[in-house]
Amino acid sequence: MYPNPAGDQLMIDGLKLTKETIIDIYNVLGQIVQEERVSRSNTAIISVKNLAAGVYFVRVPMGGERGTLIGRFVKE
Numbered sequence: 756m757y758p759n760p761a762g763d764q765l766m767i768d769g770l771k772l773t774k775e776t777i778i779d780i781y782n783v784l785g786q787i788v789q790e791e792r793v794s795r796s797n798t799a800i801i802s803v804k805n806l807a808a809g810v811y812f813v814r815v816p817m818g819g820e821r822g823t824l825i826g827r828f829v830k831e
Contacts, residue, residue, distance in 0.1 A: 756768075756813065756826045756828055759828045759829060760828070760829035760830065760831045761803050761828050761829065761830050761831065762804075762831055763802060763803065763804040764800055764801065764802055764803065764804075765800075765801045765803050765813070765828055766798060766799070766800050766801075767798065767799045767801070767813070767815065767824075767826070768797065768798050769797065769798075770793075770796060770797055770798065770799060770815065770817070770824075771797055771817075772793065772794075772795050772796055772797075772799075772817075772818070773795060773818060774795060774818065775792060775793070775794055775795065776792075776793055776815065776816060776818070777790050777791070777792050777793075777816075778790070778791045778792075778793055778799060778801065778813060778814070778815050779813070779814045780801075780803070780806070780811050780812070780813055780814075781811065781812045781813075781814065782809065782810075782811060782812075783809070783810050783811075783812075788806060788811070789801075789803070789805075789806065799815075803830055806830045807830070808830055808831055809829070809830055810827065810828075810829055810830075811827070811828055811829075811830060812825060812826065812827050813825070813826045813827070813828065
């Protein structure tokens with residue numbers, strides 16, 4: 756997940772998604788502040804320009820036995 760801290764975009768590499776997936780972004784209170792629908796892809800590019808500066812968590816369901824990717828980033 757990069758860049759970290761993020762400006763207007765956040766990129767997540769190595770996903771190998773086999774179906775359309777919804778990526779959730781949470782604030783530090785655990786509230787979903789953004790949902791991003793991404794297509795089958797190895798890389799997701801997410802616009803975070805509308806988020807306020809702060810710390811956020813990203814949840815990406817990887818499907819099947821691959822589990823769920825959880826990451827943290829800082830929005831400038």
